[in-house]
Amino acid sequence: MATRSLIKTRWQKTSRDDEILAALTRCPLTAEEMFKLSQTWSQPFTSLRRVQERMQDLSAAGQLQAWRYATTGQGGARLYYKLTLTGYRTVMQDDQIKPPTKRFFHEISPGRHRHQRALSQFIVQTYLAAHVRGIKVTDFHPENTFRIDCGERPLWPDARFTLMLPNESQFSYCVELDNSTESVLSHKSTDSILSKMQRYLIDLVAAPQSYRVLFPVTGSADRLQHIVDLARNLTDGRSFSPFYVVLLDDYLAHPDAFFRPCFHAPQNKNISLLRSQARQFQVRSALLARPAFV
Numbered sequence: 001m002a003t004r005s006l007i008k009t010r011w012q013k014t015s016r017d018d019e020i021l022a023a024l025t026r027c028p029l030t031a032e033e034m035f036k037l038s039q040t041w042s043q044p045f046t047s048l049r050r051v052q053e054r055m056q057d058l059s060a061a062g063q064l065q066a067w068r069y070a071t072t073g074q075g076g077a078r079l080y081y082k083l084t085l086t087g088y089r090t091v092m093q094d095d096q097i098k099p100p101t102k103r104f105f106h107e108i109s110p111g112r113h114r115h116q117r118a119l120s121q122f123i124v125q126t127y128l129a130a131h132v133r134g135i136k137v138t139d140f141h142p143e144n145t146f147r148i149d150c151g152e153r154p155l156w157p158d159a160r161f162t163l164m165l166p167n168e169s170q171f172s173y174c175v176e177l178d179n180s181t182e183s184v185l186s187h188k189s190t191d192s193i194l195s196k197m198q199r200y201l202i203d204l205v206a207a208p209q210s211y212r213v214l215f216p217v218t219g220s221a222d223r224l225q226h227i228v229d230l231a232r233n234l235t236d237g238r239s240f241s242p243f244y245v246v247l248l249d250d251y252l253a254h255p256d257a258f259f260r261p262c263f264h265a266p267q268n269k270n271i272s273l274l275r276s277q278a279r280q281f282q283v284r285s286a287l288l289a290r291p292a293f294v
Helices: 002-008 014-024 031-036 047-058 083-093 109-132 193-206 221-235 248-252
Strands: 063-070 077-083 138-139 159-166 170-173 212-217 243-248 263-265 268-271
Touching: 014 031, 014 047, 014 083, 031 047, 031 077, 031 109, 047 063, 077 083, 077 109, 109 138, 109 159, 109 248, 193 212, 193 221, 212 248, 221 243, 221 263, 221 268, 243 248
Parallel strands: 170 212, 212 243
Antiparallel strands: 063 077, 138 159, 159 170, 243 263, 263 268
16 A cells, blocks of 8 residues: 555656556557557557556556456456546546546446457557558547437447548548347347448438448358348448448458458448548559458
8 A cells, every 4th residue: 555655646647658548548458459559659668568567557546447357368367457537537637527438437347348358459450550551540439428319229339430541531430349249130129230220321311421330340251241231231222331341350460451451341342441542542452452252
């Protein structure tokens, strides 16, 4: 307790601390994920050990809190970090601000661990891919903080963000992570992929600006194909399809993820997320397409 009090007294916020706290407003992160993300900062960490030490210091200073994921991998169960209310108020520079959701500072229930780990990986990879191309990620909304009113039940995306390109073009996205826990075609379940797509289509009719909905899939290629087939049936005849589906492992496999042909849309297999912007970034056409899988 004395050591903790001493760290609280001595803690002086650094620019890296600002980056750590800001990153944790988006999603919980492990030290490994924070280390990867730090490569997009002006002063990246040089080793995982330094990340771990700094996050421990921030925890002792009352800015962060940590728990272990129940799922294990190489090296055992990882600690994941969240902000405390104090940390959130530090980064938001507001001593009266309330949490964005009721459970924003709470431990994640074990049943949600797989979902959160995959979502955090997707978010980190998105920031890495943006950094590679000098793209800014703006207007980021964490899970369950962006409400879309459409029909009888609103949508709460797993994330919402905008990519701002160097020429100031902007492209907005909602994220719906698929862990194969929800039905694809059920007409009864409001959590089915069918129900979500239908409600997104309702919103897009009235939305002042178009956006795309990304479905990162943690399961098999068959699951991905079922979701793509559903999107095709719902958007048949439309010139613009808002739904892009991608295997999460494919998205995570390359740092230049926006220009890898890993996405699938109803009319196009194996395309890149920003294919229409390839000329601006001088991306060779050979990188934008690959033979479709069977």
